[in-house]
Amino acid sequence: MSSRFPFTANPIGWFMVAYSDELKPAGVMPLHYFGRELVLFRGQDGAARVLDAHCPHLGAHLGHGGCVIENSITCPFHGWRFDGSGSCVGIPYAKKIPPAAMLRRWAVCEKNGMIFVHHAPDESYAPTWDIPVLAEHESQAWTGYMRRRWRVRTNVHEIIENAFDVAHFCFVHGAIRLPESKVTMNGPSFQVSSRTAFDTPAGVMEGDIDIDTFGFGMFTARYRGLIEGIIIAALTPIDDEFVDVRFTFTVKRLPDEAATAFVAQQFMEDACRQLEQDIAVWEHKKFLPRPLLCEGDGPIGLFRKWARQFYPVATLRARAI
Ligand code: FES
Numbered sequence: 651m652s653s654r655f656p657f658t659a660n661p662i663g664w665f666m667v668a669y670s671d672e673l674k675p676a677g678v679m680p681l682h683y684f685g686r687e688l689v690l691f692r693g694q695d696g697a698a699r700v701l702d703a704h705c706p707h708l709g710a711h712l713g714h715g716g717c718v719i720e721n722s723i724t725c726p727f728h729g730w731r732f733d734g735s736g737s738c739v740g741i742p743y744a745k746k747i748p749p750a751a752m753l754r755r756w757a758v759c760e761k762n763g764m765i766f767v768h769h770a771p772d773e774s775y776a777p778t779w780d781i782p783v784l785a786e787h788e789s790q791a792w793t794g795y796m797r798r799r800w801r802v803r804t805n806v807h808e809i810i811e812n813a814f815d816v817a818h819f820c821f822v823h824g825a826i827r828l829p830e831s832k833v834t835m836n837g838p839s840f841q842v843s844s845r846t847a848f849d850t851p852a853g854v855m856e857g858d859i860d861i862d863t864f865g866f867g868m869f870t871a872r873y874r875g876l877i878e879g880i881i882i883a884a885l886t887p888i889d890d891e892f893v894d895v896r897f898t899f900t901v902k903r904l905p906d907e908a909a910t911a912f913v914a915q916q917f918m919e920d921a922c923r924q925l926e927q928d929i930a931v932w933e934h935k936k937f938l939p940r941p942l943l944c945e946g947d948g949p950i951g952l953f954r955k956w957a958r959q960f961y962p963v964a965t966l967r968a969r970a971i
């Protein structure tokens with residue numbers, strides 16, 4: 651349990667751990683997320699797999715020097731081999747494999763050019779929902795991904811809650827009026843559609859924003875105004891203190907290539923500026939389990955009720971959110 655928040659920093663759900671192109675065939679990457687050491691590797695069959703990183707033999711980290719053979723990973727220290735289920739399938743100098751030679755296996759999915767891990771307290775929590783495939787991914791009508799990344803001292807809960815905090819858009823981000831919002835909740839997803847107008851360095855931008863949240867690990871923000879653009883936001887807890895925030899941008903191509911490049915750059919810069927305005931608040935704010943809300947604050951209470959499904963019961967203090 652984090653000292654700053656009355657709930658765990660590591661809720662249940664899918665969290666991005668890498669872009670697909672960062673993990674080549676037979677590639678190995680050490681991961682540090684959820685306050686844990688993990689190893690990500692891609693088998694010869696192309697599938698990405700994630701296991702706990704420390705070898706049960708003498709504790710070497712498989713992400714530092716481990717190598718992929720077929721669809722398994724070999725420990726750099728004494729050559730023990732583990733398959734994607736976490737079972738030890740070979741010890742080069744022994745005939746018998748100790749029955750406890752196992753690593754925890756983490757469910758993985760790869761969608762939209764991103765690799766996600768399903769975080770849960772233990773393996774008994776199977777994923778109950780999927781990350782959606784985005785229609786814009788690899789569509790010729792949309793630009794290639796542009797990427798930005800931040801390490802932020804906060805909790806994924808605060809970042810998602812921000813999207814539902816309607817009033818802050820005026821005071822932090824330069825919205826020139828309170829957005830009019832419509833909210834829809836559906837299991838692990840939550841949508842907020844808003845009509846808004848922002849004062850940006852490029853002038854006042856009127857538009858519609860649809861935010862679709864998929865658990866705590868990912869949301870998309872679709873903007874439709876003078877241009878069409880999407881931010882795919884991926885939030886991954888690093889530990890009790892920090893969150894890895896990745897924003898991936900794409901915009902719908904205009905007939906003119908130079909104009910497309912210009913609006914894509916403006917769209918990205920404006921979104922980064924807005925996120926950085928939020929970061930300044932998040933890193934220093936205190937989480938209030940019982941905030942003093944008033945009319946016009948937006949669906950924060952509704953959001954907090956929805957959020958409870960991602961916290962294992964044992965980690966949630968009574969009336970924590
Ligand atoms: S520590 Fe991994 S094989 Fe010995």
Ligand SMILES: [Fe+2]
Binds near residue numbers: 812818823924928
């Ligand atoms: Fe914000």
